[in-house]
Amino acid sequence: xxxxxxxxxxxxxxxxxxxxxxxxxxxxxxxxxxxxxxxxxxxxxxxxxxxxxxxxxxxxxxxxxxxxxxxxxxxxxxxxxxxxxxxxxxxxxxxxxxxxxxxxxxxxxxxxxxxxxxxxxxxxxxxxxxxxxxxxxxxxxxxxxxxxxxxxxxxxxxxxxxxxxxxxxxxxxxxxxxxxxxxxxxxxxxxxxxxxxxxxxxxxxxxxxxxxxxxxxxxxxxxxxxxxxxxxxxxxxxxxxxxxxxxxxxxxxxxxxxxxxxxxxxxxxxxxxxxxxxxxxxxxxxxxxxxxxxxxxxxxxxxxxxxxxxxxxxxxxxxxxxxxxxxxxxxxxxxxxxxxxxxxxxxxxxxxxxxxxxxxxxxxxxxxxxx
Numbered sequence: 001x002x003x004x005x006x007x008x009x010x011x012x013x014x015x016x017x018x019x020x021x022x023x024x025x026x027x028x029x030x031x032x033x034x035x036x037x038x039x040x041x042x043x044x045x046x047x048x049x050x051x052x053x054x055x056x057x058x059x060x061x062x063x064x065x066x067x068x069x070x071x072x073x074x075x076x077x078x079x080x081x082x083x084x085x086x087x088x089x090x091x092x093x094x095x096x097x098x099x100x101x102x103x104x105x106x107x108x109x110x111x112x113x114x115x116x117x118x119x120x121x122x123x124x125x126x127x128x129x130x131x132x133x134x135x136x137x138x139x140x141x142x143x144x145x146x147x148x149x150x151x152x153x154x155x156x157x158x159x160x161x162x163x164x165x166x167x168x169x170x171x172x173x174x175x176x177x178x179x180x181x182x183x184x185x186x187x188x189x190x191x192x193x194x195x196x197x198x199x200x201x202x203x204x205x206x207x208x209x210x211x212x213x214x215x216x217x218x219x220x221x222x223x224x225x226x227x228x229x230x231x232x233x234x235x236x237x238x239x240x241x242x243x244x245x246x247x248x249x250x251x252x253x254x255x256x257x258x259x260x261x262x263x264x265x266x267x268x269x270x271x272x273x274x275x276x277x278x279x280x281x282x283x284x285x286x287x288x289x290x291x292x293x294x295x296x297x298x299x300x301x302x303x304x305x306x307x308x309x310x311x312x313x314x315x316x317x318x319x320x321x322x323x324x325x326x327x328x329x330x331x332x333x334x335x336x337x338x339x340x341x342x343x344x345x346x347x348x349x350x351x352x353x354x355x356x357x358x359x360x361x362x363x364x365x366x367x368x369x370x371x
Contacts, residue, residue: 012061021282032076033148033371036094039081040115041102043161045131046179048079051357053082055219060084071362094122096369098129104162105135109142116146127369128154131176131361134272138164139301145349153357158366159361161274165301174364175307177357179278180284184248186257187284189305194261195286196343205262207235207328208290211278212269214240219292220269223321230325235332254264260285264331264339269321270296275304283350286343290324311353314346 046056054069056079064084097119101112116170119128122299124339134140138165146153160167166171169221180186198204208225214220214346224240237259248256260266266282268289268316282289295303310314316327327329333344365371 033291039100042183044100045182094370134162157364208265209237209263210267290316
């Protein structure tokens, strides 16, 4: 109990750094605008480390995590995430806030509401932004009250994964990339040498890989059949299972990463949604995604991977898996040097994409917060 109280005291002390900055401002010393980012979602790590380019450090033996970043010399972010970040301990003097929330299930929606309902209780709050991992069917009606209640909740902009055409207007509400599965400890970056390799004039071990749960009656069954009937399964690594596993073992996670690094292409069939972690994990590994280019589910109204297409992702987008044999046959004829150039171009694109996402976020924040 004493240890728990001490941890709480330490956390409160960390929050109080904002007061020190206010004192600097009163004394006329130059100080950037402070924006607090509180993350209660798995995409928070991807946001802070991959997009903002910061390093997240554990505090209190991993009870919570902290990081600093900035958009410009006059806008500074303090990121806080983890179990130790709770409504009771947030700094009441916060003026500018970004919440990173998860709302894929009813339970998560209720947890997100707790944080959103906190906003009106903050006496000095002026501006709020939201980054949200929403529901995979793009059914986010519960959020209407918050997004429209600008006077009460001060929400100036929203970035959504799984937003759908009902929400995304590219004026106040924007699409956001899902990123890699940090909750499964997938690395956010891999050494450029490994991701671009091999560089010795050889091809990768596999032409392609399929690592997916095969749902009955889905296009994944079609893909598996096409691979086997065409004989491409002899050139590709296939791990097709019938049951989805939420958490990998250390061994299966390492195999998954190794196969991505050993594959020229990663096959990415739709699941519950077209957008998935696999796109980004393949790119990080220098494996070109072949993405099933359909709007899944239809309730989203707009293709969930439109954000990638709009930014010129050098993927192969495919309407039907029946097209795959002719595509991969052409790829088999490419030289190792050509494949190396394509991997390098893929990695360069991803670096640029992340920079553009940071710029997009910072522009929205600066413009709508009036900073």
